[in-house]
Amino acid sequence: MWRLSVSIFLFSCLAVSSSSFGDSEATCSGIVPLRYRYDKISITDFGGVGDGRTVNTKAFRAAIYRIQHLKRRGGTLLYIPPGVYLTESFNLTSHMTLYLAKGAVIRAVQDTWNWPLIDPLPSYGRGRELPGGRYMSFIHGDGLRDVVITGQNGTIDGQGEVWWNMWRSRTLKYTRPNLIEFKDSKEIIISNVIFQNSPFWNIHPVYCSNVVIHHVTILAPQDSPNTDGIDPDSSYNVCIEDSYISTGDDLVAIKSGWDQYGIAYGRPSSNITIRRITGSSPFAGIAIGSETSGGIKNIIAEHITLSNMGVGVNIKTNIGRGGYIKNIKISDVYVDTAKYGIKIAGDTGDHPDENYNPNALPVVKGIHIKNVWGVNVRNAGSIQGLKGSPFTGICLSEINLHGSLNSYKTWKCSDVSGTSLKVSPWPCSELRTTGGSNLCSSTF
Secondary structure: OHHHHHHHHHHHHHHHHHHHHOOOOOOOOOOOOOOOOOOOEEEEHHOOOEEEEEHHHHHHHHHHHHHHHOOOOOOEEEEEOEEEEEEEEOOOOEEEEEEEEEOOOEOOOOOOOOOOOEOOOOOOOOOOOOOOEOOOEEEEEEOOEEEEEEOOOOOEOOOOOHHHHHHHHHOOEEEEOOOOOEOEEEEEEEOOOEEOOOOOEEEEEEEEEEEEEEEEEEEEEOOOOOOOEEOOOEEEEEEEEEEEEEEEOOOOEEEOOOOHHHHHHHHOOEEEEEEEEEEEEEEEEEEEEOOOOOOOEEEEEEEEEEEEEEEEEEEEEEOOOEEEEEEEEEEEEEEEEEEEEEEEEOOOOOOOOOOOOOOOEEEEEEEEEEEEEEEEEEEEEEEEOOOOEEEEEEEEEEEEEEEOOOOOOOEEEEEEEEEEEEEEEOOOOOOEEEOHHHHHHHOO
8 A cells, every 4th residue: 555655646746846836936856857766665674663662773774775785777765654763873875765654753863872973074174063073964875876855744853952952061072963964975855854853954965966955844943053954065956945944043054165174175065046945043044154165156045935033144154264155146035023134244153173274265246135025124234244355246136124113223334345226224335326226137
């Protein structure tokens, strides 16, 4: 019976990805075709027990070993039936689909003592939180191709509170694990799954290409530390669409390496589209940075709906980062209740060690933000460039950010140049209005 239900659901996914959006609602999800898997196995075939108590690590590793070594033509689907499957971390393999049925939960064990360690990312030089290695993500993929994580809105649960408490008490030995990480991988699809309570960042494609993440729900408490939703990192051709994210940190944050390590690795993030994201966070809705040392370019974010935010749109970097942020286009953003509507800053983020180069200044240019509407926004915006590397080509158009009379403040700017058109409240003088109409209208 489960084989039939999976077949029907995958057929419907194929139909949605190819036709349901139509001309009225653009999608980038076609950059990775959804492949049908004729070979299907269940975790129960390998002794998996979904009682919420049995540890199923051996079952997951045995099932994935079978997929990896039998190499069925077209790959294999691993079916997770309804139930709660407790497991330690595990690695995926190429040409597989991890399929979670309705009511299926893959839940991380809370035993942190035996959690495997892996090397730091070369573009970071060390763990993001602490020197040395880092804990492997709960579900991990390294050097893979053609991997799908999907289903009928089953759940991947990181049980992150034990990790958050270690962070709060400063008893961590290494950087916390992500919930999902794909490294040096391509042709990845993540859809129709709920991700919750990640120990650290939720979904982290790093050094990847051709990645589609859509129709996902990502949840973590507002006070959970560093639980970013989706963090494309030194990756290109990434599509993020039609998802709800409510976490304790940035909803979507684009990164590309950390100071001298990111500069040396030199791998940018580029060609990334973010579309129809809804969510809430005490930090940013759409963020770029602050780790931007490999460069970030050619980013589109549009049709974003945010509530109860720290910042609506936040572009952030720092001295020592080097690299660049350029050709960024953000439009059609609605923000209900935020500390800041728009914030572009050159003084954000820490450094991996004392060996960073303070003369490695980032270049920020070609930032175009259009059609932003905000209510209950305490501060309209702040654009603070760097004295040795002013932010240039900043274009704001058709922006209305409203706040209460007793708390409302206008724009603050320094070391920035650009244009503005139809911005309320009146923008800072550095964003001239002369010629703004021609420049801003030509950028979208």
